[in-house]
Amino acid sequence: MKPLDQDQYSGDSTSVMDTNSEATNPVLIPVKSSIFNPWIKLLRPHQWTKNLFCLAGLLFGGRLLEPQSILLSGLTVIFFSIMASAIYIFNDIQDRKRDRLHPKKKYRPIASGQVSIKMGLAIAVGLATISIVGANSLGISTLICILLYAINNIVYSLKLKNLPLFDVNCIAFGFVLRLLAGIYVLGDMPTAWIVLCTFFLTLFLGFSKRRSELLTLLHRHSHQDSLNLETSTPENTNSKTLKFSYLHLFYQRGKQNKQRPVLSEYTLPYLDSLLNSTATMTIMCYALFTITSGKNPSLVITVPIVYYAVMHYKWLVTVLAEGEEPSRILIQDNTIKISLFLWLISYLAILYFNIHLFH
Numbered sequence: 001m002k003p004l005d006q007d008q009y010s011g012d013s014t015s016v017m018d019t020n021s022e023a024t025n026p027v028l029i030p031v032k033s034s035i036f037n038p039w040i041k042l043l044r045p046h047q048w049t050k051n052l053f054c055l056a057g058l059l060f061g062g063r064l065l066e067p068q069s070i071l072l073s074g075l076t077v078i079f080f081s082i083m084a085s086a087i088y089i090f091n092d093i094q095d096r097k098r099d100r101l102h103p104k105k106k107y108r109p110i111a112s113g114q115v116s117i118k119m120g121l122a123i124a125v126g127l128a129t130i131s132i133v134g135a136n137s138l139g140i141s142t143l144i145c146i147l148l149y150a151i152n153n154i155v156y157s158l159k160l161k162n163l164p165l166f167d168v169n170c171i172a173f174g175f176v177l178r179l180l181a182g183i184y185v186l187g188d189m190p191t192a193w194i195v196l197c198t199f200f201l202t203l204f205l206g207f208s209k210r211r212s213e214l215l216t217l218l219h220r221h222s223h224q225d226s227l228n229l230e231t232s233t234p235e236n237t238n239s240k241t242l243k244f245s246y247l248h249l250f251y252q253r254g255k256q257n258k259q260r261p262v263l264s265e266y267t268l269p270y271l272d273s274l275l276n277s278t279a280t281m282t283i284m285c286y287a288l289f290t291i292t293s294g295k296n297p298s299l300v301i302t303v304p305i306v307y308y309a310v311m312h313y314k315w316l317v318t319v320l321a322e323g324e325e326p327s328r329i330l331i332q333d334n335t336i337k338i339s340l341f342l343w344l345i346s347y348l349a350i351l352y353f354n355i356h357l358f359h
Helices: 037-043 045-060 067-094 117-138 140-158 166-184 192-231 234-239 246-250 261-265 268-292 297-318 326-332 334-352
Strands: 016-018 027-029
Touching: 037 067, 045 067, 045 166, 045 192, 045 326, 045 334, 067 117, 067 140, 067 166, 117 140, 140 166, 166 192, 192 261, 192 268, 192 297, 192 326, 268 297, 297 334, 326 334
Parallel strands: none
Antiparallel strands: 016 027
């Protein structure tokens, strides 16, 4: 039996379901790890980095030196993270059968049986309640953003994740709500261009994720087809020759699959066109934000950094076939981290030191 990858999953020492696409009955295998790991993994804390979008009001509003603003923004991040964990648990319960067919997701606590469905639901309801009560204490605008975020994710999980374009648009809308909550909690109003920039940036990241998932799926099916061809009879081989080239994969739609059905509605060329358009719109909207938002127009010098970061991420996705987990790229890729650091330092220096280079 194939050994478990402890980086993919760490459960308790009782059972993990070892399944594959052909399996009908789960097989329980022992895993040695801390008893707390399933509960931590259930919350997916590595995904909480997405909620840093709630700090946008601090950054773009020039309030990094205001203790009260820092407190309000920090609480917004916390309450969004709590609601996000509740939604992740709900999604894991909904997708537990599909997750058992995935080479990595089958180790998730719900799919593997480490945490029961009833316990998962109880935790999700408790977390959602804490988040709603906390958001209400921050104001009606923050509460509405939290509620819309929860509704958006529930509708996504139940229906829209299986519809092309709607699936990624739901994800992008969730990030826009994070941005708005982080600005409204400080009593400010967002500019249209930064909202659009956030929307297109997260569309870009979402379509990058779909492209990586589709490429992985096509390679898996191509490998299986090539094995079937090798084991076929000479008569069948002569009558039907398959060419397993990149070009063959490139124009192929994702086959029907139980892990992510919406991939059957995408092709690599279509996703590449979506990457090109969303990357362009992201950079253009950010550039317009720097010169039309009423702030220091010298912020335009940060545009090349944004351009480079976006194009580097696109290179990771289209050349190195990465991008399936954007949050991990953000944490692990040094070029992305350096770009973010340079952008942040440049932005803050221009904003707080009032550096004027252009009219």
